[in-house]
Amino acid sequence: MTRQRLSIFVVDDDEALRRSLVMLLVSLGHAVQAFPSGEAFLDAVDLKTPGCVILDLRMSGTNGAEVFDRLLARHSPLVVVFLSGHGDIPTAVEQCRKGAFGWIEKPHTDALQRTVQSALEQAATRADAKVRWDSLSDREVEVAPWVARGQQNKEIARLLVPTCGYRVVEHHRANVYGKLGVSNAAELRGWMSQHSWLTGFHETWTGNHAD
Numbered sequence: 001m002t003r004q005r006l007s008i009f010v011v012d013d014d015e016a017l018r019r020s021l022v023m024l025l026v027s028l029g030h031a032v033q034a035f036p037s038g039e040a041f042l043d044a045v046d047l048k049t050p051g052c053v054i055l056d057l058r059m060s061g062t063n064g065a066e067v068f069d070r071l072l073a074r075h076s077p078l079v080v081v082f083l084s085g086h087g088d089i090p091t092a093v094e095q096c097r098k099g100a101f102g103w104i105e106k107p108h109t110d111a112l113q114r115t116v117q118s119a120l121e122q123a124a125t126r127a128d129a130k131v132r133w134d135s136l137s138d139r140e141v142e143v144a145p146w147v148a149r150g151q152q153n154k155e156i157a158r159l160l161v162p163t164c165g166y167r168v169v170e171h172h173r174a175n176v177y178g179k180l181g182v183s184n185a186a187e188l189r190g191w192m193s194q195h196s197w198l199t200g201f202h203e204t205w206t207g208n209h210a211d
Contacts, residue, residue: 006037006123007049010034011067012083014058017106021051021054024109025116038062047076050127052101052119054112056083058093073145076127081112097136099197129195135179143172144180145201148189190208 008030012018018034025032039062041053047070052157057064068080082103084092092103101119104111136144139160146156153166153173160169182188192201 005031006120006127007031007033007051008120009041009045009051009053009078011038011053011059012062013059014056016078024112026047028113030116030120038064038067042067044071047071047074047078048130050077050123050130052079052116052123053083054083054116057088057095057103058085065091065095068098068100072099072197075200077123077130077198078178079123079126081115081119126195126197129149129191129198132180132197133195137172140172140176140179143169144176144188144192144199147173147176148192148201150185150189156192 009030010018010021010025010057011034012021013036015036017034022032028115033045035044038055038059041060053067053071054069055064062126064082068082071078071080080095082092082095082100083106084103085106088207089103089105092100096102102115102202104115133141142160143156146159151159153169156169157164157166176188177183180188180191182191189201192199
């Protein structure tokens with residue numbers, strides 16, 4: 001699979017800082033777009049596009065945490081790195097618990113370079129995951145969580161709406177495994193949990209499963 005070049009989006013209402021970040025990132029060979037507000041970013045960018053967002057926590061209007069909530073609600077593949085002042089560290093840590101990649105205290109540019117490179121690597125992984133997940137049919141998307149939870153084919157067939165034969169579920173299960181590159185229900189559960197931003201799957205079920 002050909003890896004696309006991923007963009008970095010800088011969202012900060014401090015014009016001087018925004019410009020300095022753009023200059024730094026462009027000098028490192030990255031594709032960068034900058035926005036002076038959360039609203040401008042949300043209005044202009046396709047939130048389904050993989051990439052990295054460097055997002056200021058404190059902005060007038062829609063703040064960074066609110067932008068991040070919008071990304072989570074849309075199952076966006078964008079990887080978020082927060083910029084925070086010293087007083088914002090507890091809030092930044094809380095955002096990481098919600099799924100942000102990390103946070104950087106202003107204006108540590110060395111830390112920014114390291115963090116952004118790692119974030120872009122995760123963004124590339126997410127881009128691949130999104131292509132794989134989007135290749136599933138609607139029925140396969142419906143079947144996948146049941147398989148990941150360890151349900152047997154006959155039980156899944158009964159639970160689906162409309163119901164179907166267990167052989168049909170067996171076919172869907174095989175397609176899910178093949179398209180996502182996993183071999184069994186345990187691996188599928190791990191894949192879906194890893195990409196919960198995409199699948200909405202947060203199951204911690206640990207029982208036996210049948211394949």
